[in-house]
Amino acid sequence: MHKTAQQRAEAAAAAMYARDRASLVLGMKLLAVGPGLASMQMPVREDMANVHNNCHGGLIFTLADSTFAYACNSHNRNAVAVTCVIEYMRPAYVGDVLTASGREQGLEGRNGVYDIRVENQKGELVALFRGKSTQIRGEVTDLNK
Numbered sequence: 001m002h003k004t005a006q007q008r009a010e011a012a013a014a015a016m017y018a019r020d021r022a023s024l025v026l027g028m029k030l031l032a033v034g035p036g037l038a039s040m041q042m043p044v045r046e047d048m049a050n051v052h053n054n055c056h057g058g059l060i061f062t063l064a065d066s067t068f069a070y071a072c073n074s075h076n077r078n079a080v081a082v083t084c085v086i087e088y089m090r091p092a093y094v095g096d097v098l099t100a101s102g103r104e105q106g107l108e109g110r111n112g113v114y115d116i117r118v119e120n121q122k123g124e125l126v127a128l129f130r131g132k133s134t135q136i137r138g139e140v141t142d143l144n145k
Contacts, residue, residue, distance in 0.1 A: 003143050005035040009074035013038070015141035016073060023066045026059065030070060036104030036114075038070035044096045055092035064116040064129035067100040071114050072133035076140050079112065084131040090124060097121040100129075110135040 102116035
Protein backbone atom coordinates (compact mmCIF):
# COMPACT_ATOMS: atom_id res chain seq x y z
CA MET A 1 0.00 0.00 0.00
CA HIS A 2 1.33 3.45 -0.91
CA LYS A 3 1.69 5.75 2.11
CA THR A 4 1.17 9.50 1.99
CA ALA A 5 3.96 11.82 3.13
CA GLN A 6 2.03 12.46 6.36
CA GLN A 7 1.60 8.72 7.00
CA ARG A 8 5.34 8.17 6.42
CA ALA A 9 6.16 10.97 8.88
CA GLU A 10 3.81 9.57 11.52
CA ALA A 11 5.13 6.01 11.13
CA ALA A 12 8.75 7.16 11.35
CA ALA A 13 7.99 9.30 14.42
CA ALA A 14 6.18 6.44 16.19
CA ALA A 15 9.11 4.10 15.57
CA MET A 16 11.62 6.71 16.78
CA TYR A 17 9.66 7.78 19.88
CA ALA A 18 9.36 4.20 21.11
CA ARG A 19 13.17 3.94 21.33
CA ASP A 20 14.10 7.59 22.05
CA ARG A 21 15.33 6.98 25.60
CA ALA A 22 17.14 10.31 25.99
CA SER A 23 14.11 12.42 25.06
CA LEU A 24 11.79 10.28 27.17
CA VAL A 25 13.94 10.49 30.32
CA LEU A 26 13.97 14.29 29.95
CA GLY A 27 10.16 14.33 29.86
CA MET A 28 9.86 15.40 26.21
CA LYS A 29 6.58 14.87 24.42
CA LEU A 30 6.19 14.74 20.67
CA LEU A 31 3.36 17.16 19.89
CA ALA A 32 3.19 16.97 16.10
CA VAL A 33 5.05 15.64 13.10
CA GLY A 34 4.65 16.03 9.37
CA PRO A 35 6.79 15.93 6.25
CA GLY A 36 9.85 18.00 7.15
CA LEU A 37 8.48 19.29 10.44
CA ALA A 38 8.06 18.43 14.09
CA SER A 39 7.26 19.98 17.44
CA MET A 40 8.11 18.79 20.92
CA GLN A 41 7.59 20.01 24.46
CA MET A 42 9.69 19.70 27.62
CA PRO A 43 8.95 20.88 31.16
CA VAL A 44 11.95 22.42 32.93
CA ARG A 45 12.43 20.43 36.12
CA GLU A 46 14.43 21.31 39.23
CA ASP A 47 17.14 18.81 38.26
CA MET A 48 17.66 20.68 34.95
CA ALA A 49 18.88 23.90 36.60
CA ASN A 50 22.46 25.08 36.15
CA VAL A 51 24.58 27.07 38.63
CA HIS A 52 22.67 30.26 37.72
CA ASN A 53 19.36 28.55 38.55
CA ASN A 54 18.33 28.64 34.86
CA CYS A 55 17.65 25.69 32.61
CA HIS A 56 21.00 24.27 31.50
CA GLY A 57 21.68 25.34 27.90
CA GLY A 58 22.65 21.81 26.96
CA LEU A 59 19.13 20.65 27.79
CA ILE A 60 17.58 23.40 25.67
CA PHE A 61 19.92 22.26 22.89
CA THR A 62 18.78 18.66 23.45
CA LEU A 63 15.12 19.64 23.06
CA ALA A 64 15.91 21.46 19.81
CA ASP A 65 18.12 18.62 18.60
CA SER A 66 15.45 16.00 19.29
CA THR A 67 12.91 18.09 17.39
CA PHE A 68 15.40 18.39 14.53
CA ALA A 69 15.80 14.59 14.54
CA TYR A 70 12.07 14.01 14.14
CA ALA A 71 11.82 16.60 11.37
CA CYS A 72 14.78 15.32 9.34
CA ASN A 73 13.76 11.66 9.72
CA SER A 74 10.13 12.40 8.81
CA HIS A 75 10.66 11.24 5.22
CA ASN A 76 11.37 7.75 6.64
CA ARG A 77 14.97 7.90 5.44
CA ASN A 78 17.60 7.53 8.15
CA ALA A 79 19.10 10.98 8.64
CA VAL A 80 21.79 12.19 11.02
CA ALA A 81 23.12 15.58 12.04
CA VAL A 82 26.15 16.96 10.26
CA THR A 83 26.31 20.24 12.16
CA CYS A 84 24.10 22.17 14.56
CA VAL A 85 24.26 25.67 15.99
CA ILE A 86 22.13 27.37 18.60
CA GLU A 87 21.61 30.99 19.61
CA TYR A 88 20.28 31.49 23.14
CA MET A 89 17.99 34.49 23.32
CA ARG A 90 16.73 34.42 26.92
CA PRO A 91 16.98 32.04 29.88
CA ALA A 92 14.42 29.40 30.72
CA TYR A 93 13.56 28.74 34.35
CA VAL A 94 12.47 25.84 36.52
CA GLY A 95 8.72 25.49 36.01
CA ASP A 96 8.79 26.74 32.41
CA VAL A 97 7.40 24.55 29.66
CA LEU A 98 9.48 24.81 26.50
CA THR A 99 8.10 24.09 23.05
CA ALA A 100 10.38 23.51 20.08
CA SER A 101 8.93 23.80 16.59
CA GLY A 102 11.02 22.85 13.58
CA ARG A 103 10.66 23.12 9.85
CA GLU A 104 12.66 21.93 6.88
CA GLN A 105 14.18 24.87 5.04
CA GLY A 106 15.56 22.82 2.19
CA LEU A 107 16.22 19.23 1.19
CA GLU A 108 18.47 18.64 -1.80
CA GLY A 109 19.56 15.09 -2.49
CA ARG A 110 20.62 13.65 0.84
CA ASN A 111 21.27 17.01 2.55
CA GLY A 112 18.75 18.99 4.57
CA VAL A 113 18.63 22.21 6.57
CA TYR A 114 16.17 22.63 9.46
CA ASP A 115 15.34 25.60 11.67
CA ILE A 116 14.00 25.05 15.19
CA ARG A 117 12.42 27.76 17.33
CA VAL A 118 12.28 27.19 21.10
CA GLU A 119 9.73 29.21 23.08
CA ASN A 120 8.53 29.23 26.67
CA GLN A 121 4.89 28.91 27.73
CA LYS A 122 4.44 32.69 27.29
CA GLY A 123 5.48 32.45 23.62
CA GLU A 124 8.78 34.20 24.36
CA LEU A 125 11.74 33.21 22.21
CA VAL A 126 14.29 31.20 24.20
CA ALA A 127 16.55 29.89 21.42
CA LEU A 128 17.01 29.53 17.68
CA PHE A 129 18.65 26.34 16.39
CA ARG A 130 19.75 25.37 12.90
CA GLY A 131 20.61 21.80 12.06
CA LYS A 132 22.07 20.37 8.88
CA SER A 133 21.42 16.71 8.18
CA THR A 134 22.47 14.04 5.75
CA GLN A 135 20.52 10.94 4.86
CA ILE A 136 22.32 7.66 5.38
CA ARG A 137 21.49 4.14 4.29
CA GLY A 138 18.20 2.62 5.38
CA GLU A 139 14.75 3.56 6.53
CA VAL A 140 13.54 4.54 9.97
CA THR A 141 10.80 1.89 9.93
CA ASP A 142 9.33 -0.71 7.62
CA LEU A 143 6.14 0.90 6.32
CA ASN A 144 4.69 -2.47 5.33
CA LYS A 145 4.31 -3.60 8.95
